[in-house]
Amino acid sequence: MEVLKTINEKRISRRTFLKGLGALGAMTTLYGCGTVEEATPTPTAEAVVERTPVPQPTPPPITEEVFAGAAPHNCGGRCVTKAYVKDGVITRIVTDERPDKNLVDGTGDNPQRRACLRCRSYKQRLYRSDRLTYPMKQTKERGDLDGFVRITWEEAFTEIAEKMQAIKDQYGSQAFYNHYASGDGAAGIGAATCSARLLNLFGGAQVYRSDYSWPSIEHMSWFVLGQNKYFPSGNSQGDVTNAELLIAWSNNYGDLIWGTNSMWYMQQAKEMGVEIIAVESRQTNTVATLTDNFIPVIPGTDPTVLLAVMYVMLEENLLDKEFVKKYVHGFFDDPEPALYHGDVDNKKYIVPAGASLAAYLIGNNAEMVDGTYIQAASIYPDEIYYNVNEDDLLFGKSSFCYGQTPKTPEWAEKISGVKADTIRELARKWATKKTTVLVGGGWQRQSEGEQVPWLIYVMGGITGNFGESGRNVAMNNGKAPIAFGGMPAGTNPVPGELAAKLYDAANLTAPAYTPAITRASYPVFLWSDVAKNGGTGKSDWNDGQVKRMPVGIKCLFAFGSNALINQHGDTNRTAELLKDKSKIELIVLSDQFLTPSARYADYVLPAAMSWERNNAATTWVVGDNVIYMNKAIDPPGEAMQDYDIVAGIADKLGLKDEYTEGKDVEGWLKETWEATEYAKSMPYEDWKKEGIYVTSDENTPPFIEFKAFFNDPATNEIYTPSGKIEAYSQALVEDYEARGYNNLDDRVTLGGTLHDKKNTGRFVYPIPMYIPILEGRHADGSHPDPSGVFAKGYTFQLMAPHHKNRSHSTHNNNAYLNELFKKDKDGNPAFLNPNREMGQVWDDNVYEPVWMNPEDASALGLKDGNRVLLSNDRGKVYASVYITNRAMPGVLWLGQGAWYDPANDGVDRGGCPNTLTKQRPARICQGMTLGSDTLVSVKKA
Numbered sequence: 001m002e003v004l005k006t007i008n009e010k011r012i013s014r015r016t017f018l019k020g021l022g023a024l025g026a027m028t029t030l031y032g033c034g035t036v037e038e039a040t041p042t043p044t045a046e047a048v049v050e051r052t053p054v055p056q057p058t059p060p061p062i063t064e065e066v067f068a069g070a071a072p073h074n075c076g077g078r079c080v081t082k083a084y085v086k087d088g089v090i091t092r093i094v095t096d097e098r099p100d101k102n103l104v105d106g107t108g109d110n111p112q113r114r115a116c117l118r119c120r121s122y123k124q125r126l127y128r129s130d131r132l133t134y135p136m137k138q139t140k141e142r143g144d145l146d147g148f149v150r151i152t153w154e155e156a157f158t159e160i161a162e163k164m165q166a167i168k169d170q171y172g173s174q175a176f177y178n179h180y181a182s183g184d185g186a187a188g189i190g191a192a193t194c195s196a197r198l199l200n201l202f203g204g205a206q207v208y209r210s211d212y213s214w215p216s217i218e219h220m221s222w223f224v225l226g227q228n229k230y231f232p233s234g235n236s237q238g239d240v241t242n243a244e245l246l247i248a249w250s251n252n253y254g255d256l257i258w259g260t261n262s263m264w265y266m267q268q269a270k271e272m273g274v275e276i277i278a279v280e281s282r283q284t285n286t287v288a289t290l291t292d293n294f295i296p297v298i299p300g301t302d303p304t305v306l307l308a309v310m311y312v313m314l315e316e317n318l319l320d321k322e323f324v325k326k327y328v329h330g331f332f333d334d335p336e337p338a339l340y341h342g343d344v345d346n347k348k349y350i351v352p353a354g355a356s357l358a359a360y361l362i363g364n365n366a367e368m369v370d371g372t373y374i375q376a377a378s379i380y381p382d383e384i385y386y387n388v389n390e391d392d393l394l395f396g397k398s399s400f401c402y403g404q405t406p407k408t409p410e411w412a413e414k415i416s417g418v419k420a421d422t423i424r425e426l427a428r429k430w431a432t433k434k435t436t437v438l439v440g441g442g443w444q445r446q447s448e449g450e451q452v453p454w455l456i457y458v459m460g461g462i463t464g465n466f467g468e469s470g471r472n473v474a475m476n477n478g479k480a481p482i483a484f485g486g487m488p489a490g491t492n493p494v495p496g497e498l499a500a501k502l503y504d505a506a507n508l509t510a511p512a513y514t515p516a517i518t519r520a521s522y523p524v525f526l527w528s529d530v531a532k533n534g535g536t537g538k539s540d541w542n543d544g545q546v547k548r549m550p551v552g553i554k555c556l557f558a559f560g561s562n563a564l565i566n567q568h569g570d571t572n573r574t575a576e577l578l579k580d581k582s583k584i585e586l587i588v589l590s591d592q593f594l595t596p597s598a599r600y601a602d603y604v605l606p607a608a609m610s611w612e613r614n615n616a617a618t619t620w621v622v623g624d625n626v627i628y629m630n631k632a633i634d635p636p637g638e639a640m641q642d643y644d645i646v647a648g649i650a651d652k653l654g655l656k657d658e659y660t661e662g663k664d665v666e667g668w669l670k671e672t673w674e675a676t677e678y679a680k681s682m683p684y685e686d687w688k689k690e691g692i693y694v695t696s697d698e699n700t701p702p703f704i705e706f707k708a709f710f711n712d713p714a715t716n717e718i719y720t721p722s723g724k725i726e727a728y729s730q731a732l733v734e735d736y737e738a739r740g741y742n743n744l745d746d747r748v749t750l751g752g753t754l755h756d757k758k759n760t761g762r763f764v765y766p767i768p769m770y771i772p773i774l775e776g777r778h779a780d781g782s783h784p785d786p787s788g789v790f791a792k793g794y795t796f797q798l799m800a801p802h803h804k805n806r807s808h809s810t811h812n813n814n815a816y817l818n819e820l821f822k823k824d825k826d827g828n829p830a831f832l833n834p835n836r837e838m839g840q841v842w843d844d845n846v847y848e849p850v851w852m853n854p855e856d857a858s859a860l861g862l863k864d865g866n867r868v869l870l871s872n873d874r875g876k877v878y879a880s881v882y883i884t885n886r887a888m889p890g891v892l893w894l895g896q897g898a899w900y901d902p903a904n905d906g907v908d909r910g911g912c913p914n915t916l917t918k919q920r921p922a923r924i925c926q927g928m929t930l931g932s933d934t935l936v937s938v939k940k941a
Contacts, residue, residue, distance in 0.1 A: 063086065065084070067630040069082070072186040072190075073119075074182035074807055074810075076256050076259060076621075077118075078619050079114060080115065080627060081093055083611050088634070101698055102264075102268060103268050104268050104272060110694065113619075114261075116257065116804075118810075121814055122610070122611070124817075125592075131636050131639070132604065133639055137155075137156070138602050160588055174494055174497065174550060176199050176555045177205055178557050179527070179563065180212060180563050182563070184559075185620065186615040187486050188486040188487065188614075188617075194643050194646040195557040195646055197489045198557075200492045206553065207495050208527060209518065209521040209524065212524065212928050215927020216927050217231075220453045220454045221457070224720070225718060226720050227719050232453070236477050236479045236704075237259060237622060241268055242469045243274050245436070246269055246277070247277050247279065248290070248291065248438050250444075252284040252442075253266060253438070254284065255286070255804035256802045260623050261623070262438075265476075270290055276292050277292065281799065282888065283296075283886035285804065300932055303768065304412040305418050308411065308420075310358075311408055313463075314362070319462055320464070326724075328727050329728060330722075330726060330729070331462055332351070332374060333351055335351065335352055335375075339721070353379075354376030354751065355752065358373065359380075360403060360407075362406055363407065364406070379751035382401065382403050382405065383401060384765075385745055386399075394774075398747075399772055413779070434468075435470075435472075436465070436470060437460060437465065437474055438472070441931075442802075443932070445927075445931025448771040448773055450923065450925055451771065461725035462727075466710060467706040477705060482619065483677065484676055486672055499519050502520060503520070508738060509755075514731045523543075523921060525926060526539075526541065529543060530552055531552050531556075531584050533546060533552065534546065535550055555585065558597060562597045566809050566900050567808060568914060568919070572875050572902070573874070575600065579600075589605065590645055592607055592608075606637065607641070609635070616673075627691060628690075643665050647659055678695065727767060744758070763923070773933045775797070789935045790935060794937050796870075796890060797892070799894070801893055805817040812899050818846070848894060849879065850868065850892050850894045851886065851894075853884070853885065854883050862940060867880055868938050868939060870937070875906070875916050877911055877913070877915050878909050879894060898910050898912045917933075
């Protein structure tokens with residue numbers, strides 16, 4: 001295999017490293033690592049019988065040295081693990097063994113932070129033979145494995161520093177960029193924080209906003225729930241047990257983890273009698289194990305179900321309308337609204353008659369106009385165009401937005417496939433029960449991804465399911481914020497320099513309450529557009545801020561990142577950009593393996609992993625602990641911790657003293673820890689030894705988001721212009737326009753005027769709508785085909801969900817995990833063979849599984865395990881068919897994160913779904929669209 005050939009040419013031997021290879025052996029059974037995907041029935045109470053105690057064997061004595069730690073993946077966990085080390089080799093890895101306290105048996109609310117199969121199989125990552133062990137430099141075209149040559153650290157540091165200085169001298173600091181990275185989520189000294197700190201000391205760099213995972217969820221949270229809500233916070237995890245109804249929408253916490261123990265709390269809720277309804281596009285492990293009622297919905301059509309639920313609430317008078325007006329701006333018509341911010345003019349920040357979300361819901365149904373709350377039928381049109389360049393294939397094309405259509409359950413059924421009676425039943429429960437909603441992110445990773453989180457946030461407001469125990473809007477939280485910052489990245493002057501160029505705030509009605517985050521940055525998904533077009537006044541996607549960028553990306557650092565190509569859209573298109581050195585002149589990357597992104601770097605620097613360095617991790621967004629990650633073994637060969645790698649570059653730039661401030665990694669960790677309140681109850685050395693500090697336990701009260709707002713909104717207003725949850729967001733539209741978009745479309749005339757007194761059509765409206773995704777399907781076959789891909793024969797909708805055996809692309813080369821689900825070209829399981837060379841367990845003729853419904857497989861003459869070719873105009877991918885009723889007809893599921901590996905014929909053997917996805921961003925936030933907006937063809941290969 002090419003990668004192994006490149007890595008092994010000048011392999012550095014290391015006694016303990018080779019001993020580690022021999023120590024791998026066969027993997028012991030892991031909890032939760034079964035290969036069976038089908039749900040196991042829960043035994044009834046009558047089936048439980050008293051068992052005779054069985055004598056337990058005495059465990060063997062522990063002769064190894066034990067190190068506490070964690071793996072800071074972006075899996076949603078950051079759980080407790082412990083490594084057992086003997087003679088410098090990790091022999092086994094276990095998880096949290098502290099006493100467990102749970103809500104079901106009344107012992108409390110302080111559960112173990114137990115790791116899943118990813119962390120427990122970490123030993124296989126550590127001891128793979130294709131670890132990077134020395135610095136490499138590309139001497140040929142980027143992507144050419146034969147072009148990599150070994151160099152010394154001194155050569156690497158010197159050459160990188162010289163090229164950085166040359167780029168700065170020619171283009172200035174605005175040409176530097178620190179790439180999005182989630183491969184190292186350490187809170188102490190993260191890989192990307194190291195490179196960011198260096199670039200900031202060197203003069204600064206361009207900055208992106210949001211991320212690849214939650215762009216629409218985050219963007220809409222800023223405008224609908226308040227700009228101080230970067231991520232839509234919710235009640236603490238355990239509060240789900242206080243609900244009467246849990247709605248899990250696009251929620252696969254069972255595989256994703258979503259904060260250590262989120263799934264465990266949901267399981268406790270089930271055991272305590274909470275009704276659980278799942279709305280999903282496939283029968284996930286979460287659906288199979290938890291739910292009382294599973295509502296399958298065609299991917300991308302979720303907004304129709306939510307709109308129809310709201311319609312039923314209006315039709316059946318299930319809402320307290322005065323309550324709604326008190327807490328939600330723009331659900332009803334309100335030409336002179338009561339605003340909670342006294343410095344916002346209620347004659348300018350308005351909701352005209354017929355322009356509210358309720359008016360959109362009723363469409364042209366004049367019988368539902370009551371003259372008070374709904375003062376006119378919908379002024380919105382039935383069609384909407386795309387705001388694109390004249391040479392774009394979508395130029396002049398339109399889609400539906402259903403402005404004049406009543407959003408009845410029958411209308412939604414024809415599109416989503418969800419039965420009208422099911423929608424009515426859901427509406428009645430949602431409006432009358434104490435409801436907690438917990439959402440995932442898959443449904444918003446598409447071209448119209450902003451609509452569905454917007455509707456979910458509004459739904460929480462109009463039903464009163466916020467601000468009280470058991471009532472939650474969208475996501476969960478920890479009980480208290482975690483105060484552990486780690487090494488700071490420093491001050492970056494470039495955003496301040498760019499703000500006036502990238503954003504025109506002159507026409508904002510309420511600038512103090514319009515999110516500031518969009519003003520000096522661009523969406524992370526558009527980095528490749530900036531790299532290609534920055535400084536030219538152009539943008540492939542007609543993005544106003546990209547067109548305003550004074551320079552492109554000339555120097556790019558990617559530390560702990562495989563998003564340079566693998567996790568970005570349209571990998572083949574990205575590869576062509578990266579090969580063009582007239583665009584990005586220098587790419588510096590650190591990693592532990594020669595990932596797809598590493599193949600396109602100019603310098604590849606070998607980094608240490610967890611267990612090979614000291615560091616710290618806090619829980620992933622949700623949770624209540626700080627973990628010390630102890631160094632247990634040495635890294636292989638010449639590999640170094642990212643902090644030390646960057647310090648070497650800083651030294652050549654004359655910045656080492658400023659970068660390190662005289663501290664090593666442990667010095668930063670100790671200083672950070674001792675500055676916290678936690679150090680008063682657990683000194684640094686105790687934290688390091690114990691490995692975990694729990695920031696809240698059973699004595700900590702639950703956190704209830706929006707509690708103060710619910711109790712008194714007039715004095716505890718949220719940070720939107722109205723001070724309320726915004727169903728009609730004038731600020732959202734004004735921000736879109738301030739970012740350089742012309743939002744007026746004179747091809748469309750409205751039935752009335754919007755807040756600016758104009759009746760001209762728009763590309764972005766101030767209310768959530770249903771707009772079909774670019775590449776999708778409807779139950780009745782009515783889905784538009786604006787880009788013409790369906791007509792070309794690309795009729796299967798491809799989904800790219802998170803995979804339980806990976807954390808994004810991390811662990812893709814973990815043989816222990818791959819043997820559980822990958823198959824070879826003949827359909828045989830890719831079992832680990834201890835006699836094969838390490839690193840070749842999964843690589844040769846072994847393929848990613850693609851889920852397919854039996855009806856589709858039968859029609860195509862496919863059997864389980866057959867190799868198939870998935871293709872569209874953007875690329876071709878090999879995969880292995882996994883036939884299951886858990887996938888709906890017409891929809892395929894190929895897990896995101898597989899490594900892009902094109903053969904000479906251009907077919908991606910690695911099974912990366914982004915070989916098939918696109919770079920076109922979402923309509924409003926310009927976020928990534930890689931999850932559910934792709935059509936492909938399928939044939940046996």
